[in-house]
Protein backbone atom coordinates (compact mmCIF):
# COMPACT_ATOMS: atom_id res chain seq x y z
CA UNK A 1 0.00 0.00 0.00
CA UNK A 2 1.21 3.54 -0.75
CA UNK A 3 1.11 6.43 1.69
CA UNK A 4 -2.20 7.09 3.41
CA UNK A 5 -3.62 10.27 1.86
CA UNK A 6 -5.88 11.36 4.66
CA UNK A 7 -8.73 10.45 6.96
CA UNK A 8 -12.30 9.83 5.83
CA UNK A 9 -15.00 9.98 8.47
CA UNK A 10 -18.16 8.26 7.23
CA UNK A 11 -21.45 8.26 9.10
CA UNK A 12 -24.09 5.64 8.29
CA UNK A 13 -21.82 2.95 6.79
CA UNK A 14 -24.24 0.08 7.48
CA UNK A 15 -26.74 0.42 4.64
CA UNK A 16 -27.54 1.87 1.23
CA UNK A 17 -25.28 4.63 -0.07
CA UNK A 18 -22.97 4.60 2.96
CA UNK A 19 -22.31 0.87 2.71
CA UNK A 20 -21.39 1.14 -0.97
CA UNK A 21 -19.12 4.09 -0.23
CA UNK A 22 -17.45 2.16 2.57
CA UNK A 23 -16.69 -0.72 0.20
CA UNK A 24 -15.15 1.68 -2.33
CA UNK A 25 -13.12 3.67 0.20
CA UNK A 26 -11.89 0.41 1.68
CA UNK A 27 -9.86 -0.04 -1.50
CA UNK A 28 -8.28 3.42 -1.28
CA UNK A 29 -5.25 4.60 0.64
CA UNK A 30 -7.21 6.38 3.34
CA UNK A 31 -7.63 5.91 7.07
CA UNK A 32 -11.32 5.32 7.75
CA UNK A 33 -13.42 6.28 10.74
CA UNK A 34 -16.94 4.86 10.64
CA UNK A 35 -19.72 6.03 12.93
CA UNK A 36 -22.89 4.00 13.21
CA UNK A 37 -24.93 1.60 15.29
CA UNK A 38 -24.65 -2.19 15.43
CA UNK A 39 -21.50 -2.11 13.36
CA UNK A 40 -21.10 -5.86 13.83
CA UNK A 41 -23.55 -6.14 10.91
CA UNK A 42 -20.77 -4.96 8.59
CA UNK A 43 -17.98 -6.82 10.36
CA UNK A 44 -17.09 -8.76 7.21
CA UNK A 45 -16.83 -5.59 5.11
CA UNK A 46 -14.69 -3.87 7.75
CA UNK A 47 -12.47 -6.94 8.16
CA UNK A 48 -11.75 -7.01 4.43
CA UNK A 49 -10.32 -3.47 4.48
CA UNK A 50 -6.54 -3.43 4.64
CA UNK A 51 -6.18 0.27 5.51
CA UNK A 52 -6.72 1.39 9.12
CA UNK A 53 -10.41 1.44 10.10
CA UNK A 54 -11.63 2.89 13.38
CA UNK A 55 -15.16 2.13 14.54
CA UNK A 56 -17.25 4.42 16.66
CA UNK A 57 -20.37 2.62 17.79
CA UNK A 58 -23.10 5.20 18.29
CA UNK A 59 -26.85 5.40 17.89
CA UNK A 60 -27.14 8.85 16.34
CA UNK A 61 -30.72 9.23 17.58
CA UNK A 62 -29.09 9.70 20.98
CA UNK A 63 -27.73 13.02 19.78
CA UNK A 64 -30.93 14.49 21.27
CA UNK A 65 -29.19 14.08 24.61
CA UNK A 66 -26.39 16.63 25.33
CA UNK A 67 -24.27 14.15 27.34
CA UNK A 68 -24.35 11.74 24.40
CA UNK A 69 -23.27 14.35 21.87
CA UNK A 70 -20.39 15.24 24.17
CA UNK A 71 -19.41 11.56 24.28
CA UNK A 72 -19.54 11.32 20.50
CA UNK A 73 -17.49 14.48 20.06
CA UNK A 74 -14.88 13.30 22.56
CA UNK A 75 -14.62 9.79 21.13
CA UNK A 76 -14.22 11.13 17.61
CA UNK A 77 -11.64 13.75 18.60
CA UNK A 78 -9.58 11.04 20.32
CA UNK A 79 -9.71 8.71 17.32
CA UNK A 80 -8.71 11.50 14.93
CA UNK A 81 -5.82 12.40 17.23
CA UNK A 82 -4.57 8.80 17.19
CA UNK A 83 -4.53 8.78 13.39
CA UNK A 84 -2.87 12.17 13.26
CA UNK A 85 -3.12 13.02 9.53
CA UNK A 86 -3.77 16.62 8.52
CA UNK A 87 -6.35 16.06 5.76
CA UNK A 88 -9.81 15.09 6.91
CA UNK A 89 -12.97 14.37 4.94
CA UNK A 90 -16.35 14.17 6.66
CA UNK A 91 -18.83 12.27 4.48
CA UNK A 92 -22.00 13.16 6.40
CA UNK A 93 -24.26 10.43 5.12
CA UNK A 94 -26.38 8.97 7.94
CA UNK A 95 -29.97 10.11 7.71
CA UNK A 96 -33.60 9.19 8.23
CA UNK A 97 -36.74 10.26 6.41
CA UNK A 98 -39.19 9.34 9.16
CA UNK A 99 -41.57 10.33 10.55
CA UNK A 100 -43.58 10.73 7.35
CA UNK A 101 -46.88 12.50 7.96
CA UNK A 102 -48.59 15.78 7.39
CA UNK A 103 -48.34 18.80 9.66
CA UNK A 104 -50.84 18.43 12.45
CA UNK A 105 -50.52 14.63 12.42
CA UNK A 106 -46.89 14.43 13.58
CA UNK A 107 -46.36 15.28 17.25
CA UNK A 108 -43.52 17.60 18.20
CA UNK A 109 -41.71 14.62 19.71
CA UNK A 110 -41.65 13.05 16.24
CA UNK A 111 -39.07 15.65 15.26
CA UNK A 112 -36.57 14.52 17.90
CA UNK A 113 -35.04 11.64 15.96
CA UNK A 114 -34.72 13.32 12.54
CA UNK A 115 -33.29 16.45 14.11
CA UNK A 116 -30.84 14.36 16.16
CA UNK A 117 -29.71 12.17 13.27
CA UNK A 118 -29.88 14.63 10.37
CA UNK A 119 -28.66 17.76 12.22
CA UNK A 120 -27.37 17.41 15.78
CA UNK A 121 -25.15 14.37 15.20
CA UNK A 122 -23.45 16.05 12.20
CA UNK A 123 -22.98 19.16 14.39
CA UNK A 124 -21.28 17.08 17.09
CA UNK A 125 -19.04 15.31 14.57
CA UNK A 126 -18.18 18.59 12.86
CA UNK A 127 -17.22 20.13 16.21
CA UNK A 128 -14.73 17.31 16.72
CA UNK A 129 -13.47 17.64 13.14
CA UNK A 130 -12.93 21.39 13.49
CA UNK A 131 -11.14 21.09 16.82
CA UNK A 132 -8.97 18.39 15.30
CA UNK A 133 -8.00 20.15 12.05
CA UNK A 134 -7.20 23.32 13.98
CA UNK A 135 -4.99 21.32 16.35
CA UNK A 136 -2.92 19.85 13.51
CA UNK A 137 -3.04 22.89 11.25
CA UNK A 138 -4.96 20.74 8.80
CA UNK A 139 -7.87 21.03 6.39
CA UNK A 140 -11.40 19.67 6.30
CA UNK A 141 -13.63 18.71 3.38
CA UNK A 142 -17.30 18.16 4.24
CA UNK A 143 -19.26 16.17 1.70
CA UNK A 144 -22.78 16.66 3.00
CA UNK A 145 -25.20 14.09 1.64
CA UNK A 146 -28.10 16.41 1.16
CA UNK A 147 -31.35 15.98 -0.73
CA UNK A 148 -33.68 17.81 -3.06
CA UNK A 149 -35.85 17.89 0.06
CA UNK A 150 -33.40 20.34 1.69
CA UNK A 151 -34.48 23.07 -0.72
CA UNK A 152 -37.89 21.87 -1.96
CA UNK A 153 -40.94 21.37 0.29
CA UNK A 154 -42.69 18.03 -0.12
CA UNK A 155 -46.01 17.23 1.57
CA UNK A 156 -45.59 14.75 4.42
CA UNK A 157 -41.87 15.37 4.76
CA UNK A 158 -41.83 18.33 7.16
CA UNK A 159 -39.39 16.60 9.53
CA UNK A 160 -37.08 15.40 6.77
CA UNK A 161 -37.16 18.62 4.70
CA UNK A 162 -36.61 20.88 7.69
CA UNK A 163 -33.80 18.80 9.23
CA UNK A 164 -32.01 18.44 5.88
CA UNK A 165 -32.43 22.18 5.19
CA UNK A 166 -31.03 23.01 8.63
CA UNK A 167 -27.99 20.78 8.10
CA UNK A 168 -27.32 22.39 4.75
CA UNK A 169 -27.43 25.88 6.23
CA UNK A 170 -25.30 24.81 9.18
CA UNK A 171 -22.55 23.64 6.84
CA UNK A 172 -22.88 26.80 4.74
CA UNK A 173 -22.28 28.88 7.86
CA UNK A 174 -19.19 26.82 8.62
CA UNK A 175 -17.97 27.32 5.05
CA UNK A 176 -18.23 31.08 5.38
CA UNK A 177 -16.63 31.11 8.83
CA UNK A 178 -13.51 29.18 7.91
CA UNK A 179 -12.96 29.26 4.13
CA UNK A 180 -9.17 28.90 4.51
CA UNK A 181 -9.40 25.48 6.15
CA UNK A 182 -12.83 24.11 5.26
CA UNK A 183 -14.46 23.19 1.99
CA UNK A 184 -18.15 22.33 1.92
CA UNK A 185 -19.94 20.46 -0.85
CA UNK A 186 -23.59 19.49 -0.75
CA UNK A 187 -24.27 16.29 -2.61
CA UNK A 188 -27.80 15.48 -3.74
CA UNK A 189 -27.67 11.79 -4.65
CA UNK A 190 -31.02 11.70 -6.47
CA UNK A 191 -33.60 8.99 -5.81
CA UNK A 192 -31.72 5.85 -4.74
CA UNK A 193 -32.67 2.20 -4.55
CA UNK A 194 -31.98 1.84 -0.83
CA UNK A 195 -33.92 0.85 2.31
CA UNK A 196 -34.82 4.53 2.79
CA UNK A 197 -36.93 4.41 -0.38
CA UNK A 198 -38.66 1.24 0.85
CA UNK A 199 -39.72 3.20 3.95
CA UNK A 200 -41.03 6.01 1.73
CA UNK A 201 -43.06 3.56 -0.37
CA UNK A 202 -44.56 2.06 2.79
CA UNK A 203 -46.22 5.38 3.69
CA UNK A 204 -49.94 5.84 3.11
CA UNK A 205 -51.28 8.49 0.72
CA UNK A 206 -52.58 10.37 3.73
CA UNK A 207 -49.07 10.49 5.17
CA UNK A 208 -47.30 11.11 1.87
CA UNK A 209 -49.52 12.21 -1.02
CA UNK A 210 -46.73 11.61 -3.57
CA UNK A 211 -46.28 7.96 -2.58
CA UNK A 212 -47.59 6.62 -5.91
CA UNK A 213 -44.99 8.63 -7.83
CA UNK A 214 -42.21 7.15 -5.72
CA UNK A 215 -43.62 3.63 -6.08
CA UNK A 216 -43.72 4.14 -9.84
CA UNK A 217 -40.01 5.03 -9.85
CA UNK A 218 -39.29 1.65 -8.25
CA UNK A 219 -41.69 -0.31 -10.47
CA UNK A 220 -40.27 1.28 -13.62
CA UNK A 221 -36.66 0.59 -12.56
CA UNK A 222 -35.87 4.30 -12.36
CA UNK A 223 -34.20 4.36 -8.95
CA UNK A 224 -30.45 4.96 -9.05
CA UNK A 225 -28.18 2.13 -7.93
CA UNK A 226 -26.39 3.31 -4.78
CA UNK A 227 -23.05 1.93 -5.99
CA UNK A 228 -23.11 4.24 -9.01
CA UNK A 229 -23.74 7.25 -6.79
CA UNK A 230 -21.17 6.14 -4.22
CA UNK A 231 -18.58 6.16 -7.03
CA UNK A 232 -19.32 9.86 -7.64
CA UNK A 233 -18.75 10.55 -3.95
CA UNK A 234 -15.55 8.51 -3.91
CA UNK A 235 -14.26 10.55 -6.86
CA UNK A 236 -14.95 13.85 -5.12
CA UNK A 237 -13.28 12.63 -1.93
CA UNK A 238 -10.16 11.30 -3.65
CA UNK A 239 -9.84 14.41 -5.84
CA UNK A 240 -9.85 16.63 -2.77
CA UNK A 241 -7.36 14.43 -0.93
CA UNK A 242 -4.99 14.55 -3.89
CA UNK A 243 -5.08 18.33 -4.33
Ligand SMILES: NC(=O)c1ccc[n+]([C@@H]2O[C@H](COP(=O)([O-])OP(=O)(O)OC[C@H]3O[C@@H](n4cnc5c(N)ncnc54)[C@H](OP(=O)(O)O)[C@@H]3O)[C@@H](O)[C@H]2O)c1
Pocket residue numbers: 011012013014015016017018035036037038058059060061062092093094095096117145146147148188189190191192193194195196197
Ligand atom coordinates in the same frame (compact mmCIF):
# COMPACT_ATOMS: atom_id res chain seq x y z
N1 LIG B 1 -32.52 7.09 -0.76
C1 LIG B 1 -32.77 8.22 -1.41
O1 LIG B 1 -33.52 8.25 -2.40
C2 LIG B 1 -32.10 9.50 -0.97
C3 LIG B 1 -32.39 10.66 -1.69
C4 LIG B 1 -31.78 11.86 -1.30
C5 LIG B 1 -30.92 11.86 -0.22
N2 LIG B 1 -30.67 10.71 0.46
C6 LIG B 1 -29.76 10.78 1.59
O2 LIG B 1 -28.75 9.79 1.43
C7 LIG B 1 -28.24 9.40 2.71
C8 LIG B 1 -28.15 7.90 2.76
O3 LIG B 1 -29.45 7.37 2.67
P1 LIG B 1 -29.76 5.90 2.10
O4 LIG B 1 -30.72 6.05 1.02
O5 LIG B 1 -28.48 5.15 1.90
O6 LIG B 1 -30.59 5.33 3.36
P2 LIG B 1 -30.43 4.01 4.22
O7 LIG B 1 -30.12 2.84 3.39
O8 LIG B 1 -31.62 4.01 5.10
O9 LIG B 1 -29.10 4.32 5.11
C9 LIG B 1 -29.12 5.30 6.10
C10 LIG B 1 -27.88 5.17 6.96
O10 LIG B 1 -28.05 6.07 8.09
C11 LIG B 1 -27.89 5.28 9.27
N3 LIG B 1 -28.70 5.69 10.41
C12 LIG B 1 -30.03 5.95 10.43
N4 LIG B 1 -30.42 6.13 11.70
C13 LIG B 1 -29.33 5.95 12.49
C14 LIG B 1 -29.10 5.99 13.88
N5 LIG B 1 -30.08 6.23 14.76
N6 LIG B 1 -27.84 5.78 14.33
C15 LIG B 1 -26.83 5.50 13.49
N7 LIG B 1 -26.98 5.44 12.16
C16 LIG B 1 -28.23 5.66 11.67
C17 LIG B 1 -28.37 3.90 8.89
O11 LIG B 1 -27.95 2.97 9.86
P3 LIG B 1 -28.85 1.67 10.25
O12 LIG B 1 -28.46 0.64 9.22
O13 LIG B 1 -28.38 1.35 11.62
O14 LIG B 1 -30.28 2.09 10.16
C18 LIG B 1 -27.71 3.75 7.51
O15 LIG B 1 -26.37 3.39 7.65
C19 LIG B 1 -29.18 10.02 3.73
O16 LIG B 1 -28.57 11.18 4.30
C20 LIG B 1 -30.40 10.43 2.92
O17 LIG B 1 -31.08 11.54 3.48
C21 LIG B 1 -31.24 9.53 0.11
